[in-house]
Amino acid sequence: MTDPALALTDLRFAWPGRDGFALRCPDFALGQGETVLLLGESGSGKSTLLSLICGIVAAGPGQVRIGGTDLGALRAGARDRFRAEGIGVIFQQFNLLPYASVADNILLPLRFAPQRRARAAKGGCVMAEVQRLCAAIGLPDDIVTRPAGRLSVGQQQRVAVVRALIGQPPLIVADEPTSALDAATQDAFLALLFGQLRAAGAALLMVSHDERLAPRFDRTVHLRDIVTTPRVAA
Ligand SMILES: Nc1ncnc2c1ncn2[C@@H]1O[C@H](COP(=O)(O)OP(=O)(O)OP(=O)(O)O)[C@@H](O)[C@H]1O
Numbered sequence: 001m002t003d004p005a006l007a008l009t010d011l012r013f014a015w016p017g018r019d020g021f022a023l024r025c026p027d028f029a030l031g032q033g034e035t036v037l038l039l040g041e042s043g044s045g046k047s048t049l050l051s052l053i054c055g056i057v058a059a060g061p062g063q064v065r066i067g068g069t070d071l072g073a074l075r076a077g078a079r080d081r082f083r084a085e086g087i088g089v090i091f092q093q094f095n096l097l098p099y100a101s102v103a104d105n106i107l108l109p110l111r112f113a114p115q116r117r118a119r120a121a122k123g124g125c126v127m128a129e130v131q132r133l134c135a136a137i138g139l140p141d142d143i144v145t146r147p148a149g150r151l152s153v154g155q156q157q158r159v160a161v162v163r164a165l166i167g168q169p170p171l172i173v174a175d176e177p178t179s180a181l182d183a184a185t186q187d188a189f190l191a192l193l194f195g196q197l198r199a200a201g202a203a204l205l206m207v208s209h210d211e212r213l214a215p216r217f218d219r220t221v222h223l224r225d226i227v228t229t230p231r232v233a234a
Helices: 046-054 076-086 102-112 114-120 126-136 141-145 153-165 183-200 211-216
Strands: 006-014 022-030 035-039 063-066 087-090 171-175 203-208 219-222
Touching: 006 046, 022 046, 035 211, 046 087, 046 171, 046 203, 063 076, 076 087, 076 102, 076 114, 087 153, 102 114, 102 126, 102 141, 102 153, 114 126, 126 141, 126 153, 126 183, 153 171, 153 183, 183 211, 203 211
Parallel strands: 035 203, 035 219, 087 171, 171 203
Antiparallel strands: 006 022, 006 063
16 A cells, blocks of 8 residues: 555644644545645634644644655654655745746755755756746746746746646645636646646645635645644643
8 A cells, every 4th residue: 555645643733822823633644646625714724734744843743744754753854855855835925035046946945855856857957857847837938047036926836836846746735826816827827737746646735715726626625624723732
């Protein structure tokens, strides 16, 4: 049996402070290549859960397994490298470096992930893969040398997707990547994203408020069904 792309077991976390928000996720798994839409009200803890998966905040007790590897069993440095190899992240605000070129932004996660870099360079040089992914997601050829801060919001969104997909990490985590787009642009963007995901065989966990996106995904999950939010620190 193949290990899931992501498995959370009895994961607990509390933001600091006497009345800090706390959450507990007893059991959640995402299969290899599976696409899941994670819905939930504002403030319910969706971004917190993604930050725990991506290691942006350190989890408390419980397990986060990526492709069968328990992150808690790795030392801090090894854990960070493992995450960089295994997870492509699309942030809500894209988190592009505005003065760096599009190419430098896209190549950034590969600095900490030699296996991912080697996969990206497989067809020749890594820049060829940057160009291929940019073209596949509808970005013009000459965009790679431009500073990321001078792009339209839609273009920045696509660059953020290419940065997450490069080197084919088996898991893509996305925090409301379509929130700034109108319905038609959103649809075209998702079609491109899903096309690339299928080509790479990657799994996707995507947070949104918008349940109209559900038909595109293999499964829709409501945060309240996988997470409890105790009043006091978990
Ligand atoms: N850095 C932080 N420090 C302390 N509390 C935080 C921090 N970030 C989020 N929280 C709290 O955690 C709770 C959940 O926030 P989170 O951003 O995870 O929700 P969300 O479901 O992603 O919301 P939205 O849909 O509005 O983005 C909120 O009560 C919020 O105030």
